[in-house]
Amino acid sequence: MKVEIIKCLKDNYSYLLINEKNKNACVIDPSESKPIIDFVEKENINLKFILNTHHHYDHVGGNNELKKKYGSKIVGLNMIKIEYQK
Template identity: 55%
Template sequence: MALCGFYQHPSKPYVEQVGLLGLQSFAVSCLRDNYAYLLHDADTGTVGVVDPSEAVPIIDALSRKNWNLTYILNTHHHHDHTGGNAVLKARYGAK
């Protein structure tokens, strides 16, 4: 993945990576030692989250960006990867 930008600011608990074709990815700190990943397609406005172990950090990141969650993706079914699924699905109607 070619990076156009990369930063981490103390007031923002995520890292932004801008890739090819307008796809942005954000690592969002969750729990004590995990990250979830927000994916944003700038062309369509579609937003997905990968492995949301808890909902609050994801909701905060989405609110800061004024985005609505479209998809929830999980790499596997351990709680530290799926703990936020139900709350995010209920709040955003994500698939």
């Protein structure tokens, strides 16, 4: 297992947990999608899961685009409606 720290927004970080054998990964708290997409594409990662620790925008802002692009499953919340999530 490998952990990559991805800088997002001005003062946030998201974390990628990567299985080095099969390149499957989970992103934790993707506040924005672009830095995550850039890394995933560069490293040929399979983004399987999006884990949110809570509902604030600086933790879920990248959910929609990442889910749409990679078909990732969103996990970790009580799945109550998040106003930023469609």
